[in-house]
Amino acid sequence: MTVPMAAPPDINRRFLLAARPNDLPDASHFTIEEAPVPVPGAGELLVRVLIAALSPWQGQRLKDFENYTVPFAIGELIDCDVLGQVVDGTVGNFAPGDLVTGRLGWQEYALARPEALLPATPEFEDTLWLTALSSPGLTAYCAMEMFGRPMPRQTLVVTSAAGSVGSYAVQLGKLSGMKVVGIAGGPEKCRVVTEGLGADSCLDHKTPNLAGRLREICQEGVHLFFDTVGGAVGDAVFEALAKSAKVLIVGRTISNNSARPDLDPVNMRMLWAREASIQCFSRYSYPERWAFARERMMDLCRDGKIVAIDNIIDGFEKTPAALGSMLAGEYTGKVMVRFAEAER
Ligand SMILES: NC(=O)c1ccc[n+]([C@@H]2O[C@H](COP(=O)([O-])OP(=O)(O)OC[C@H]3O[C@@H](n4cnc5c(N)ncnc54)[C@H](OP(=O)(O)O)[C@@H]3O)[C@@H](O)[C@H]2O)c1
Structure with missing residues (x-):
């Protein structure tokens, strides 16, 4: 009109x-x-x-x-x-x-x-x-739907869980019946992840011995790791992976702003030990999925299932x-x- x-x-x-x-x-x-x-x-x-x-x-x-x-x-x-x-x-x-x-x-x-x-x-x-209806929500939706294939009762860990993309990965994981553990910077962001987004728990990435804390919380191991950060935080999550875990790499915030590859180590030993698979995801490679993802996220927003x-x-x-x-x-x-x- x-x-x-x-x-x-x-x-x-x-x-x-x-x-x-x-x-x-x-x-x-x-x-x-x-x-x-x-x-x-x-x-x-x-x-x-x-x-x-x-x-x-x-x-x-x-x-x-x-x-x-x-x-x-x-x-x-x-x-x-x-x-x-x-x-x-x-x-x-x-x-x-x-x-x-x-x-x-x-x-x-x-x-x-x-x-x-x-x-x-x-x-x-x-x-x-x-x-929710643009890059952050649709990236999380496409990555989870195409490659994460969330399974009820399995454990999902999301880095930058209070961030734009991570906040939707947390909610989509919960909607699929997963146990969701967020990782975020500081107690206030962690509170948002649990109380606002519904994650089962959330750890501050500055927590000493992050890998040990994750292993305590995820005793059955991490089945799906949705990572937008990388670096030492990502490596700590690798220490807690379950056998045959999936690692979904959606971003590398740790090295986005620097040409230094040493900021972004990868603990290959743990990936090998757990026989984990890595899938990298870029929204730009899947334009044909965008319209479908937008419709689905609109439905979820209409039903009040996504904040x-x-x-x-x-x-x-x-x-x-x-x-x-x-x-x-x-x-x-x-x-x-x-x-x-x-x-x-
Ligand atoms: N694959 C794709 O198609 C796709 C699409 C969109 C975005 N991305 C990528 O996904 C990542 C997240 O994007 P987003 O839009 O959701 O951003 P965001 O997570 O909302 O914002 C960045 C957050 O990263 C965290 N962070 C972690 N390590 C950091 C560090 N060393 N310095 C500063 N902040 C740090 C901070 O949260 P904490 O305080 O909680 O650590 C910060 O709030 C980015 O790397 C982006 O490039 C990929």
């Missing part, structure tokens, strides 16, 4: 990479480019960005070393998933007023072709379109600082920045 939209301003603001951070990014690593708001051509829509999702892969793309993503070039727009609203153009199934998601980045207005967008609706809270933990920061200018804080592990759940309110 077409909604009459206010005319866009003359000037569009976009965050471009100005310098590569050695450690965490802050405002000094970006410039704000001001340019006229673009006018949609044939087959294009003008979309106002409402909410930008911040993700660890943005941090790794600020650096210049090989990873599963390509580094941003100096002067390039910072890319990310956003929720937006069509303000000009009627193409395909989209018209002014429609809510959409897409990879439109840190800019206030963007041109987009309809095939690069997915519809969002007011049925769910705006932020849910960037959490989203998120943080929303108001103000376009605050985006670089919010990314730095997120990469420092200061937040629980997904971090998003609101650039504008939707017109309704």
